[in-house]
Amino acid sequence: MTAPLLEFRHISKSFPGVKALEDVSVDLRAGEVHVIVGENGAGKSTLMKLLSGAYAADEGELLLEGTPLRKNSPKISEQIGIAMIYQELTLVPELSVADNIFLGHEIHKGPLLNRREMERRTEALLASIGIAVSPRTLLRNLSIANQQMIEITKALSKNAKIIVFDEPTSSLTSAEIAELFRIIAALREKGVGMFYISHRLEEIFEIGDRVTIMRDGKRISTTAIAQTSMDRIVEGIAGRRIENVYTRTPSERGETLFALRNLSGGVFKNVSLQVRSGEIVGVAGLVGSGRSEVARAAFGIDAYKSGDVLVRGKPLPRGNPQTASRAGIAFLPEDRKREGLALSLPIRENTVISALSRLNPRGIIRRRKERAAVQKYVDDLEISTPTVEKLTNFLSGGTQQKVVLAKWLLSQAHTFIFDEPTRGIDIGSKSNIYSLMDELVRQGAGILMISSELPEVLGMSDRIYVMAQGRIAGELSREEANHYAVIQLAFSRPEAAAEGGTPDER
């Protein structure tokens, strides 16, 4: 057998405090779609970043068609025909489609740009994968889905032999996903080798040839799609840890702390839900189903059109995180570095920021009281740090999440909205955070947990709301909830059911 198109051989990579990859070996053949699955933090993205040249491996080697690749950088990887398609687009909105596709490797006629030729080729490329967009359109005038297609076209324009798709479907509608899959199938015919990273397990069976499961930086298995099943993949991803990772002790349900009544706006419509004291309420659904948007609107970050946010039965004035936090709502954002912490400030100042008025009602800081309060939560949450003066910039993801949690605990919130509570957090801190959540509800708090990780939702929630197309598609009790029930609801079409019309595609 000839050498595979690409091979990772015994790769290891560490970051301060985390072993991101440990002895990982994976190969990619020409003309195959190799799906890589695993939880966040399992090491998928790190592996792909080694391929793109963004990182260098500590140990092991990368072989291209049998020959080791000695050095790698974004430039080199591009030259040897590796293209990355990220979730975040790397396009320039003010430039035309053709200019974007040829950015960095333009076609010249003398010193001038040969726009006609670039447009002609763009048109041909777009036609070859069946996208009807004019090459002259400014990128900012395209829908997100179309921009993604342009990103793929860009990879094609460089004659990429290897394309990495990093969660490409997260912002696409189902019709657009079908279109993407058609393009991927066409690429497979052309002999392009593709890595496909996805959280949507259903997609794997539709598009994949082989699947590699990763967990905690290690490769668990690589099998042909035909020889595996959904159950085995789920089991592989989660490991046999389901029982010991998730801590749930039954707790007393109390009054309704937090509720949404027919909340509508942006991408969501008519969302109603309640969170009672003593329960963890999960919100599941595909990425793009409007889960995070609902949470952000409820906390006052984004505006909503109609409906009410009720805290202990009383409507909350809209459009202002300040009133929400004063009413006892806590919001733990998905992107902690960008939205949760002031990284140039120490743990102490991050922890007290939302509780300043309560700790120092006269506006003047009482240092001893502050330090004691912070130290108490650092101890309670087992935040591993030598001192509360440590800058949050230098903490690991799990510890950062705990600091954000400590901030809201100190502000005496009663309802906690977690948006992807364990994204990018290592397994040890994960179970730690789960037991903290359990502890919280036992003490009478309510938790609304938004998560893409089904095992997490199933393992932690007392009740689960499943969202699809911006609506609540259904509600499941802990007893009714299982993987299939949630998936079924997540793929349902509540919009069609509600209005009897056809779903509108952006």
Next chain:
Amino acid sequence: MSGKTSVFSKRLLKIVTDFSSLLILAAVFLFFEAANALNGDHYLTLSNISVILNQSCFLTIIGVAQALVILTGGLNLSIGSVMAFTTVMWGRMLVGNSPDSVHYLVPMAIIVGAGMAIGLVNGLLITKLKMPPFIATFATMFACRGMAWLALGKKVIYNLNSDFRYLGTGVVERLGAFSITVPMIIVFLLLLGTSFLLTRTNFGRRIYFTGSNPVAARFSGIPTDRVIIWVYVLSTGLAAFAGLLYGARLNSFEPGMATQAPFEAITVALIGGIAITGGFGNIWGVLCGSVIVSTIYNGMNSLSVASELQTLVMGGLIIFAVAFNQFLIKQNMELRNELDDSAPDRTRRPAPGEA
């Protein structure tokens, strides 16, 4: 290297980076002392130090005004124009010593109040109209300067009330050749107050947090708009106050005064270790920055450097100071982190009764 010595050297390095402004100041002093010594002069005399400190007072005030805004991640270009506009508009009330005129504190209050009102405009443009601080304060800079010229034209307000002038020129105590002046006292009180505001009050905490990460600040329930508006009100009000002291010292107000003030203020604040990106810096550093800048001006005069060459030195200084400072801030943060890690675990666990 053994762990102990490396911790020691790191600690030493951290102290160096912590007090980098002071070290620069010392270097500047030494340089001019040496340069003057070549001419057989003595630079570091008590009286000259007193002169430098007195000169730096004005720079410190506008530096503090600028630093407050920079700490929130903003910028205030309207500082000099506001000084000119407010004092020119209401400065006439400070002329002369006739017994029936109002107490000089009344016009002072009006002028500072007017400055705060312009600061409110700055703040509203930035938070409500979402204009970049550069553009917003740039617009008020133009408008205020224009209004100042419009109000007074080429005239000058002079012959000011002598009680008022005492604020800018008075000497409280002479310690040999060193004079403690009223501006020094004012600046010291201002720094004390600002330092208290920034490190010991909820408002100060919110300023730093907003500057460090405005998104996280909003998500933590901080009324960021209100914080920013207040900071511009304070900063611009302080600028008007600086205009008063400036006028008191020169015994005149004129529409063309202090055109370079916003930029001098930026220089002073950045040399003082305030990070241009916001959320980092100690207000006492501004004092250091302004003394450094005053010393350089004063020292260049002592060496009779032509004024046009002085601009060159100041231009180069700001560029290198900022480049150097960015480097230092990064080093300082990393050293601090390493030292935190090498510290014995949980040294600051509170006593049982305290928690």
Next chain:
Amino acid sequence: MSASAGRKNRGFGLSLLPNSIFAFLLVFLLASLWVPRFFSPGNLSTLLLQASILIILSIGMSLVIIAGGIDLSMGGVLSMCGVIMALCLSQGMHVLAAILVGLACGGLFGLLNGFFVTRMKVPAFIATFGSMGIAQSIANTLSNKRTIYWEEGSHSSILDFLGGNIIRIEFGPEASMIFYVPFLVVLTVIVVGCIIFLFKRTVLGSYTFAIGENEETARLCGIATQKWTLLLYMISGMMASLAALLVLIRTNSMQPTSGDGLEFQAVVAAVLGGNALEGGKGSLYGAVFGALTLYVVRNSLTLKGIDTSTTMIVIGAVLVGGMILNELAARHERARSRKS
């Protein structure tokens, strides 16, 4: 993902024009209606001549701003290069050689700015503000703070041509009825045309937008971002020296303070033209209209006999008003593109 999803190019419609043209038309209309003598051939000619210098500066400024930077040294560089060219002339150097020296100095100074920004990682605002002081200082030192004149002679004879008019049409006997097109305006049109041509037809434009949008992404696309940033600062320095040439020809002398404050006017013109200070967005045409808007306002205030100090207030107001107008136009466009 069907054909309906991709929006067709809207063609050469109104949408291609920068939003700032509305502000310009509005101001122009108001001035024509309310200011006597504004809409006269003579005055319009003067207006064009006055605006030329700012147009050139704001084109350079816009390039840097679109790439996410700013060049506050432009005024200082104008003074510096003007003084250098004037000194060369007074020493009897040939005009063309003097111009080349001036352009080279501007370009070199721009490179220095680029070095501060790309290598020393000083924020553009600070770096170019510092170098403004340096340039001003050089201008003052070289000129000894005095206006520089030169003896006319064969070496400077081209200056008469450069300072003359290309077209002159008399609509009437009075000065206000004479429409003329000075050579300097033609020169400005040529320079601006060249830059816009390069911007649209070479990689210059796309790279500038890409760097301003996200430097890291641009780098990953294989663009040598530092080199291009250096180039952009160099162009802006050369634009400043070109503007110096215009000043020199118009006044037939050179003051070391000619450029003072012009960098701010150029920023205003660029911002009015829809160039966002955060980079990645903007238009060179827009900056031209921004500069024209500013000069229509200044010109009409002068005609009305209003004090120059009022002009400053008006510039502040125009800036705020223009920003709001731009924002409204952009919102309108967004709303329309969402609907279609």
